[in-house]
Amino acid sequence: xxxxxxxxxxxxxxxxxxxxxxxxxxxxxxxxxxxxxxxxxxxxxxxxxxxxxxxxxxxxxxxxxxxxxxxxxxxxxxxxxxxxxxxxxxxxxxxxxxxxxxxxxxxxxxxxxxxxxxxxxxxxxxxxxxxxxxxxxxxxxxxxxxxxxxxxxxxxxxxxxxxxxxxxxxxxxxxxxxxxxxxxxxxxxxxxxxxxxxxxxxxxxxxxxxxxxxxxxxxxxxxxxxxxxxxxxxxxxxxxxxxxxxxxxxxxxxxxxxxxxxxxxxxxxxxxxxxxxxxxxxxxxxxxxxxxxxxxxxxxxxxxxxxxxxx
Amino acid sequence: xxxxxxxxxxxxxxxxxxxxxxxxxxxxxxxxxxxxxxxxxxxxxxxxxxxxxxxxxxxxxxxxxxxxxxxxxxxxxxxxxxxxxxxxxxxxxxxxxxxxxxxxxxxxxxxxxxxxxxxxxxxxxxxxxxxxxxxxxxxxxxxxxxxxxxxxxxxxxxxxxxxxxxxxxxxxxxxxxxxxxxxxxxxxxxxxxxxxxxxxxxxxxxxxxxxxxxxxxxxxxxxxxxxxxxxxxxxxxxxxxxxx
Numbered sequence: 148x149x150x151x152x153x154x155x156x157x158x159x160x161x162x163x164x165x166x167x168x169x170x171x172x173x174x175x176x177x178x179x180x181x182x183x184x185x186x187x188x189x190x191x192x193x194x195x196x197x198x199x200x201x202x203x204x205x206x207x208x209x210x211x212x213x214x215x216x217x218x219x220x221x222x223x224x225x226x227x228x229x230x231x232x233x234x235x236x237x238x239x240x241x242x243x244x245x246x247x248x249x250x251x252x253x254x255x256x257x258x259x260x261x262x263x264x265x266x267x268x269x270x271x272x273x274x275x276x277x278x279x280x281x282x283x284x285x286x287x288x289x290x291x292x293x294x295x296x297x298x299x300x301x302x303x304x305x306x307x308x309x310x311x312x313x314x315x316x317x318x319x320x321x322x323x324x325x326x327x328x329x330x331x332x333x334x335x336x337x338x339x340x341x342x343x344x345x346x347x348x349x350x351x352x353x354x355x356x357x358x359x360x361x362x363x364x365x366x367x368x369x370x371x372x373x374x375x376x377x378x379x380x381x382x383x384x385x386x387x388x389x390x391x392x393x394x395x396x397x398x399x400x401x402x403x404x405x406x407x408x409x410x411x412x413x414x415x416x417x418x419x420x421x422x423x424x425x426x427x428x429x430x431x432x433x434x435x436x437x438x439x440x441x442x443x444x445x446x447x448x449x450x451x452x453x454x455x456x457x458x
Numbered sequence: 459x460x461x462x463x464x465x466x467x468x469x470x471x472x473x474x475x476x477x478x479x480x481x482x483x484x485x486x487x488x489x490x491x492x493x494x495x496x497x498x499x500x501x502x503x504x505x506x507x508x509x510x511x512x513x514x515x516x517x518x519x520x521x522x523x524x525x526x527x528x529x530x531x532x533x534x535x536x537x538x539x540x541x542x543x544x545x546x547x548x549x550x551x552x553x554x555x556x557x558x559x560x561x562x563x564x565x566x567x568x569x570x571x572x573x574x575x576x577x578x579x580x581x582x583x584x585x586x587x588x589x590x591x592x593x594x595x596x597x598x599x600x601x602x603x604x605x606x607x608x609x610x611x612x613x614x615x616x617x618x619x620x621x622x623x624x625x626x627x628x629x630x631x632x633x634x635x636x637x638x639x640x641x642x643x644x645x646x647x648x649x650x651x652x653x654x655x656x657x658x659x660x661x662x663x664x665x666x667x668x669x670x671x672x673x674x675x676x677x678x679x680x681x682x683x684x685x686x687x688x689x690x691x692x693x694x695x696x697x698x699x700x701x702x
Contacts, residue, residue: 158701195545198701220547227545231538233468235475247464248546276475292542 148172149194149300149330154203156189156354163189165354166203171347173299176326178345178362179334182451186354187334188228191304194332195225207300221250224298226306230289234278238269238288241277242295249296263291267321282309290318294325301325303333307340319344338443342366348443352451362443369441369449373412375422378404378435385410388429394418409439461548465556466563473564478526486522486568493518494575506583508590511575512669515597516633516661519604524625526561527608528618531696536616540700554692558609565601569594589671596668599681600661604629606688613695636660 149171156164164186171177181187192198194205196212196219205212210219232241242260251259264270267287272280277288286309293301306322307315322331322344335341341348342362350358350365358365366372377385385408386398394416401407412418419438426433473479490511494500498510534540543553579585608625615621634640636657644653657663664677 192541192701197541197545217547217549220545223545225542225545227538227541229538231542233472233539234537235472236468240471244464244468245546248461248548250547 150206152204154193155201156193157201163354171330173328173330175347176331176345178341178348179332180348181351185351188304191302191334195223195302196220223300223302224293226289226293226303228304230286232277232288237274237276239273242291245292245295259295263295267291283314286310300330305335306333350450357450365446366441366443369445370411371439371445372441373417374439375410375419376437376439377433378407380432380434383432388425392421462552462556465553466560469557469560470563479564483568487571490572506579506585508579512593512597516665519601520629523601523604524608524622527605527612527625528622530557530609531613532615532618532621550693554689558689561605562602566598569598592673593669596665599678600665603681603684606685610688610692610695613692633661636662
């Protein structure tokens with residue numbers, strides 16, 4: 148379990164992380180979201196002990212990162228932002244180096260290295276120097292070193308940045324497979340990733356938590372949650388038919404398509420059956436009719452901009 | 459195998475993975491040979507010792523050692539590998555010593571490869587090999603002092619060129635401190651005790667006596683303490699600056 152208490156980090160006059168507290172339990176895949184500069188990477192650097200907090204504490208399975216750094220770091224695998232690695236080494240040499248630092252000796256070194264080479268599919272480039280590798284391969288080298296010791300806690304700073312869709316899919320599958328009995332924290336600004344792999348998401352803005360919940364819970368906070376989306380074949384005044392229904396809110400026209408309308412639901416209640424009854428009774432000129440899920444992107448924008456507006 | 463040794467090995471191998479180590483060694487040997495035989499008048503002196511060889515080392519190191527030291531931490535910070543290294547389960551001490559000792563070992567290897575000069579002296583005459591051995595060790599310690607300055611200043615910046623220039627400058631100061639010319643300018647109007655203190659901080663003061671065969675543990679101790687102090691300063695700098 149990771150416990151983060153009142154974590155604060157000041158750089159000179161600037162507060163990058165402002166009194167952050169949360170805990171992450173085994174089996175959770177936590178997506179760490181936020182606009183650029185919100186403090187995602189700084190938080191990860193504090194958790195992994197690269198930076199020291201100005202106030203507050205981080206403990207990994209009871210080991211405080213400041214008072215027992217070696218024990219805490221042994222439990223963690225970390226992919227720093229940009230996946231840095233020693234460019235003049237070959238993939239194999241670099242991973243052997245990490246295996247040795249992680250405490251493996253003798254034959255076990257090669258066993259471990261082979262296992263991670265297979266796991267992230269790096270065998271084809273094991274003899275190449277890392278600086279000659281493509282961005283995707285470099286990222287995978289970074290992932291390989293992070294999972295070398297089968298860590299209990301995996302901290303990945305933008306693990307799929309710069310990967311092509313196939314590689315992204317592969318990395319996400321990898322994270323899902325790893326996640327069963329582990330703690331995984333990934334930072335990302337790709338929201339689909341959160342829905343794809345995370346069991347929980349925290350959105351931070353200006354160093355503070357502005358939302359925390361499962362992706363579904365966060366989606367439910369969207370004003371489009373439970374909204375009914377309709378495509379019409381000719382102009383028709385939908386709003387006139389819907390007045391008087393308590394659960395039905397505004398009707399919005401789509402930005403991109405003149406004939407698509409969204410009927411919003413008040414308070415997140417399901418309005419699909421009510422609206423579809425009216426549509427049949429009034430004989431709406433409908434060609435498409437479906438319930439839209441809440442959009443994480445929409446929630447993300449709302450909560451992070453509210454935060455900026457409040458300042 | 460401790461973490462210090464693992465880091466030491468990685469660093470030393472990475473010097474040899476690029477042309478850096480080979481270029482350093484070749485230039486070190488060529489310049490040393492040129493200075494000793496042409497400039498130092500190794501043959502003309504008609505003495506079987508390596509004094510002309512060692513006499514140039516303080517000046518040779520002035521440019522060679524900062525070149526080795528400049529990337530030590532600046533590159534780690536520039537490429538972000540410092541974040542990888544320092545979030546692995548190791549002590550900062552092991553990282554600093556491992557990297558430092560690897561660079562120091564490279565200089566040691568280059569120094570050992572000057573052995574033909576020593577063989578020449580033994581072939582032509584009958585030098586005091588004890589003195590030569592002590593001078594070799596002394597020279598290596600002095601290089602270590604330059605390197606420790608370089609390690610610390612390399613940690614101060616992400617830019618290796620800035621690290622190089624700063625290191626050369628600071629090293630020049632420590633070489634000049636022991637220079638008789640500078641000390642002569644101070645004589646008469648500065649209390650003798652201060653002149654002695656300044657001169658005792660100079661590299662030349664300690665290296666001259668070592669290379670002339672005056673074996674005094676205090677000279678080695680000076681370099682040892684000097685190295686330790688700058689490495690400790692590196693640790694402080696890395697702690698403070700690693701985030702930026």
